[in-house]
Amino acid sequence: MNGNFLQQHGKKLAALATAALLLASQVAYSEAILEGQRMHPVQGKEGMVVTSHFLATQSAQEVLKNGGNAIDAAVTAAFSLAVTQPRSGNIGGGGFMLISSEEKDTVVSIDYREKAPAKATVDMFLDKEGNADSNVSRYSHLATGVPGTVAGLAMALEQYGTISLKEAIAPAIKLAQDGFIVTPRFSDGLKKKEKLLKRWPSSKKIFYKADGSYYEPGDLFVQKDLAATLSRIAEHGIKEFYQGKTAELLVAEMAKHGGLISMEDMKNYAPVFRAPVHGTYRGYHIYSMSPPSSGGTHVVQILNILEGYPISEYGHNSAQTIHLMAEAMKLAYADRSQYLGDGDFVNVPLKVLTSKKYAASLREKINPTKATASATIAPGKILPYESNETTHFSIVDKFGNAVSNTYTINFSYGSGIVVEGAGFLLNNEMDDFSAKPGVPNAYGLLGGEANKIEPNKRMLSSMSPTIVKKEGKNFLVTGSPGGSRIITTTLQVIMNVIDHGLNIQSSVAASRIHHQWLPDQLRVEEGLSPDTVKILGEMGHTVIKKPAMGAIQSIMVKDGMMYGGADPRRSTGLAAGL
Numbered sequence: 001m002n003g004n005f006l007q008q009h010g011k012k013l014a015a016l017a018t019a020a021l022l023l024a025s026q027v028a029y030s031e032a033i034l035e036g037q038r039m040h041p042v043q044g045k046e047g048m049v050v051t052s053h054f055l056a057t058q059s060a061q062e063v064l065k066n067g068g069n070a071i072d073a074a075v076t077a078a079f080s081l082a083v084t085q086p087r088s089g090n091i092g093g094g095g096f097m098l099i100s101s102e103e104k105d106t107v108v109s110i111d112y113r114e115k116a117p118a119k120a121t122v123d124m125f126l127d128k129e130g131n132a133d134s135n136v137s138r139y140s141h142l143a144t145g146v147p148g149t150v151a152g153l154a155m156a157l158e159q160y161g162t163i164s165l166k167e168a169i170a171p172a173i174k175l176a177q178d179g180f181i182v183t184p185r186f187s188d189g190l191k192k193k194e195k196l197l198k199r200w201p202s203s204k205k206i207f208y209k210a211d212g213s214y215y216e217p218g219d220l221f222v223q224k225d226l227a228a229t230l231s232r233i234a235e236h237g238i239k240e241f242y243q244g245k246t247a248e249l250l251v252a253e254m255a256k257h258g259g260l261i262s263m264e265d266m267k268n269y270a271p272v273f274r275a276p277v278h279g280t281y282r283g284y285h286i287y288s289m290s291p292p293s294s295g296g297t298h299v300v301q302i303l304n305i306l307e308g309y310p311i312s313e314y315g316h317n318s319a320q321t322i323h324l325m326a327e328a329m330k331l332a333y334a335d336r337s338q339y340l341g342d343g344d345f346v347n348v349p350l351k352v353l354t355s356k357k358y359a360a361s362l363r364e365k366i367n368p369t370k371a372t373a374s375a376t377i378a379p380g381k382i383l384p385y386e387s388n389e390t391t392h393f394s395i396v397d398k399f400g401n402a403v404s405n406t407y408t409i410n411f412s413y414g415s416g417i418v419v420e421g422a423g424f425l426l427n428n429e430m431d432d433f434s435a436k437p438g439v440p441n442a443y444g445l446l447g448g449e450a451n452k453i454e455p456n457k458r459m460l461s462s463m464s465p466t467i468v469k470k471e472g473k474n475f476l477v478t479g480s481p482g483g484s485r486i487i488t489t490t491l492q493v494i495m496n497v498i499d500h501g502l503n504i505q506s507s508v509a510a511s512r513i514h515h516q517w518l519p520d521q522l523r524v525e526e527g528l529s530p531d532t533v534k535i536l537g538e539m540g541h542t543v544i545k546k547p548a549m550g551a552i553q554s555i556m557v558k559d560g561m562m563y564g565g566a567d568p569r570r571s572t573g574l575a576a577g578l
């Protein structure tokens with residue numbers, strides 16, 4: 001029968017097979033063309049995790065696989081980053097987390113930013129001559145704000161998670177206890193910061209071998225003290241960190257070296273639920289971090305200004321588009337220095353700053369073809385200095401939850417000080433305050449009165465974890481490190497997606513620009529066309545090419561699919577779908 005069948009239909013079958021082969025090769029061919037035409041994001045249907053370290057991505061992905069939600073995965077990612085990426089992942093710092101629920105149609109934020117100790121004073125960083133001493137505000141025990149990370153993560157888990165703190169921390173404990181293989185980035189970071197970290201025996205002991213030599217790529221890096229600290233937290237909860245042995249070790253470290261944080265400060269630390277800043281951009285709903293971050297406010301403000309222009313028509317990274325972006329950025333950063341601070345202490349005019357009406361009045365100040373000199377925008381005011389290292393991750397689950405989290409110890413490796421016996425680095429976030437409002441600091445920069453040091457106050461931040469929703473559905477989850485560049489980096493990924501229709505990987509990878517009003521420079525990454533740079537120069541911009549900005553780990557959700565884009569600016573970053 002088979003023979004008959006073949007005899008009867010052999011020719012047809014052969015023709016069909018040839019056609020199928022031809023079709024397959026054409027599909028492969030056209031896919032090959034597409035592969036070459038654009039960068040492809042990682043895809044997932046049941047979940048997506050994007051972090052700056054592959055081991056943290058894998059830990060969080062495992063949580064999702066086991067049925068956990070995005071909040072569970074976020075807490076695991078954050079603790080895992082504290083082990084695998086100590087330059088910014090942390091339990092000795094603070095940050096902000098945005099959580100979106102499609103089911104409840106809500107976006108909430110958790111503010112777990114560090115606080116000034118109760119004994120902090122307005123002039124604590126001034127020397128005898130009354131000059132701001134950045135060495136003290138950055139590299140001493142006085143630089144450290146009361147850490148918020150452990151309490152913030154626990155709060156997220158308690159309110160929205162489904163697993164216990166113990167379960168969420170377990171992968172991090174294993175990574176610290178058993179160790180992980182050193183990557184080139186890890187090794188390079190420690191080599192670069194040798195001077196900072198070897199100043200303190202407690203830090204030297206953790207980050208360098210017993211003979212003082214370096215950990216090289218391929219070596220195993222074990223952190224016994226950190227494993228013990230994490231195990232204590234897993235066993236006894238956040239009370240351990242804020243009132244138990246870890247708190248005692250931290251306070252002893254402070255007492256020994258003239259720091260201010262007391263047991264009382266630790267006990268009194270509490271994270272806060274805050275309403276995120278909300279705005280709209282071309283029909284999309286933008287949710288981002290409210291004060292004490294300036295991030296969300298200015299992302300929304302700049303988008304409001306730019307909404308008045310046909311940006312997509314002007315084109316991605318064209319001179320016209322970049323000019324308008326730079327002009328809008330200048331206006332927003334000028335406002336930042338004046339108005340932004342901890343909303344629990346100062347009155348931040350949020351409503352006005354994020355309103356369409358105010359944006360329209362700012363738009364009128366913009367010359368569409370000529371750069372406005374920063375000095376004429378608001379003479380004599382400059383931003384507080386921020387720089388170096390922070391980390392962002394984005395997670396989406398199949399239940400309609402999304403988490404956008406940015407946390408930091410401020411500089412790369414924070415203050416450089418490891419708490420003796422506890423194995424974690426202390427932040428130097430106190431430097432984000434204006435050490436001397438109204439007067440230039442050691443870098444010749446000015447800060448605002450709204451951001452002066454006060455006891456128990458949170459220092460101003462630029463961190464902008466952001467979630468964009470459309471018709472109640474999570475659409476874009478994004479955020480970045482990069483100090484003052486965080487706001488503009490986040491802005492550009494939003495615009496790359498909404499205005500320019502780039503997919504998430506291309507949006508994340510595309511060359512970025514930045515203007516922060518003062519200094520009056522349009523900072524660009526490599527990859528911008530020299531023709532564009534020339535036109536921008538003719539428009540009156542001082543264009544400066546500098547190193548890459550930010551590391552924006554992002555997710556886009558569209559038509560039931562999740563697309564992850566890890567920033568190629570971080571060699572260890574990884575997007576992983578389910």
Ligand code: DON
Pocket residue numbers: 386387388389390408409410411429432460461462463480481482483484486
């Ligand atoms: O909170 C802030 O805005 C700064 N402490 C963040 C520092 C930062 O992003 C460094 N990262 N690259």
